[in-house]
Amino acid sequence: MLNKQNVLAYNRTLFTRDVIAGITLFVMLIPQGMAYAMLAGLPPVMGLYAATIPLFIYALFASSKHLSIGPVAITSLLVFSGVSMVAEPGTGDYISIVIVLALLVGAIQFLLGVTKLGFIVKFIPHSVMNGYTSAAAIVIGLSQFKHLLGIQLGNYLQVQYLFLDMFRNVQQINFITVFIGIASICALIILKKMVPKLPGALFVVIISILFVSAFNLERNGVQIVGDVPQGFPQFALPTMTMQTVQVLVPMAFIIALLGFMESLAIGKAVAKEEQYKINPNQELRALGLANMLGSLFQSFPVNGSFSRTAVNHQSGGATQMTSVITGVFVIITLFFFTSLFYYLPNAVLAAIIIVAVYKLIDIKEMKHLFTVNRFEGWIWVATFVVTLFVGIQWGIIIGALFTLILIVKKSAEPSIVELGYVKQENTFRNIDVYTNAVTSEEATIIRIDANIHFANISVIEEKVKNLLKDRDKTKWLIIDMSGVNDVDTVSIDTLEAMIHFYKNQGITILFASMKFSIRDMVNKADWDEKFQEQENHLPLDQLLKEKGIQIENPQSNDSGMWDFQI
Incomplete structure (x- = not known):
């Protein structure tokens, strides 16, 4: 949090470290932000909008020195899951509802922080979160196959329907798109292993843009991002009705809690390594304000990112000034460089998402839970199965309810x-x-x-x-x-x-x-x-x-x- 003590302690050395980390995060955030916006059913530019105002607000009020917030995969999928039931993705109505959702998520987080109710996330156990994240990663990956294969699919988020829809539309496959997608995945994996310091995602984005524009592959059915609006996102109050709010509140509550849990987990891990403590309720307030004020500038819900926070820490980031620097560079991009993304293939954004989420699939943890405590193992399985086959929005709810039932059963059978x-x-x-x-x-x-x-x-x-x-x-x-x-x-x-x-x-x-x-x-x-x-x-x-x-x-x-x- 910005205070007199932090300002007086800030010096040129810390600033240099923050500039290096901030630029590194910017390079990573540009392709990720656009990819996660697409995952949320939004225009890619909204991923850049979500990396402006929210970053500045969080930097002002956060207790974590290293947490990097912005668009993330799980939250983006939850946004798509909740809003696609009431509006067609990509339409004006859909975008308006997503912005309202961001406002509600922020309001819930802020109120939980003010009333010091952050402890309620402790009622969602590790087994539920891990099973949910593993299943959600699979759903995210499969949902991107429409961009990877160049085919039209319905807005399904249950794996059985995703597979059925893919088989029905297999004749639509665009092989140039498939080549671009697979090549991008391979390049991202190889670059990560061979040249870990190279910003692989940005490198693949640049090469793919040059490749598509050089051969005019959009004429051969390769789906591209197209026109990206230029300039800073306009200020606008979200338009909402009571009916819309009633529909969105349950999903907003889930996103608020899961976003906070993810942010708190990575924030605590880095804080422990750097030997300082973060305040959970202050983090809730900071995230809440970031989402509420971000929604006034066309942002969708954001929270802490595991990968970007790790990169921030490894790059030497010392304070939340890294977020400010990242946000400034994103704004510069919005004003001067959005036209460069015109030929960016959707398949490349899909590849970035798939490579980012595959490591979230943690089957080893399921085996470990069954070895140590079968009770927790079955909770993992129940959450995993429900998330895969019933729906992303039900996974966490059923997992938590299943946990509660088993706890009550265990409590009713005392030793x-x-x-x-x-x-x-x-x-x-x-x-x-x-x-x-x-x-x-x-x-x-x-x-x-x-x-x-x-x-x-x-x-x-x-x-x-x-x-x-x-x-x-x-x-x-x-x-x-x-x-x-x-x-x-x-x-x-x-x-x-x-x-x-x-x-x-x-x-x-x-x-x-x-x-x-x-x-x-x-x-x-x-x-x-x-x-x-x-x-x-x-x-x-x-x-x-x-x-x-x-x-x-x-x-x-x-x-x-x-x-x-x-």
Whole structure:
């Protein structure tokens, strides 16, 4: 964020670094911005518009020194997915609605930042984001085949329909376009490996423009960008109706959250490496203002870019002045050089998109999740499949809902283990894991490793019932509460009923290691008066000693006890 301290600390060395990084970003952003605008169903020039005002505004208010914002692939696809349902891509109505969407995205982000609600993105887990991104990358790649093959396709974003439409229109293939597209992909990959410092995308753009213009390939059916409007984007208030807003709000909310998550992830990664911290809510406000004010100058939704931020960092960028310098060069391009893009083939822009997104497909992470935690692995698969076959806008929603369902299911099935004494370790362990753990006929000890609430208290009640049904000699049921951090009113009432019920059966229920927060809650239910014996903070071993409860040694031929008295 621009403040007195940052201004005073700025010097010629930092400025030199920022100029080099800013020019490097500009070279990278020009072809990417135009490509991502095309992906969003917009005229390519709008990718340049989105790289002007938003960059300046973000630079003024951001806490990240290195995050590079602008058009990105996933957001562009989401824009296309949402707006193409209500207007024909490329039309005036479509462009107007996209600008309204940018305003709504910015407003949502700004409000979340002002109200400090940025934490809600934590409810979208890594498994959902990774599965969603992997599937979205495939959809993005397939959606560009119409430009890569030179054929007309419908506005489908489900892979099965994309494939069907391609097969139906295979006779339309323009082989010159295919050659340009494949050659561009190969060139981008080879240049990245062989000459990583060369701006491959810009190089391919220049060569393709020269190639198409030299041979007049547009006359042979090669689709080109054509006329690109010259000059700075005009200021205009987005025109909207309440009906339009109602249709766009759900998609705007998804774009706002996903854009922020992507921006925050890369911003934090670089900040950690550079040993400074970024403020999530400040980032939300900065992104929100960038999108809101950008929409007044014909920008579509923008957020942080992984690839451009990495390049910014590697190029030595030190402050957000890099964004300002990048934006200035984009404006110069808009005023003086847009005519140079007339012969730019759409196939080259498609190639840039495909090469940029293929590395987002992360099947290795799915395998890793299944290896470590099948629960997260299935969340990844569900999100991936829904995004591919149902729709890009549904993937993240279904993934998050699936996560919520599995979390609720897991929460409703708490871990309850019976404990026994392990002499070698002088502690109590799970008898299912430690076969040498000793139990007592008179005292059954269990540990609950979950918060207790209305959804799982009946499971706990049933588990206790099953444990005690064949134990006629049991006099004590000890419940270790060390793994419990919260209880609700229903649970407290049920525990009270259990205390009374088992007391009538000749069994006393005791609680060990009850945390202060739990004791405070049960005392509000008058346990300090009704159940003084149960309201207990003592650790398990001390509680057993205090009550004189002994654990028998089944290996002994006599009725002796362990060396210590518990």
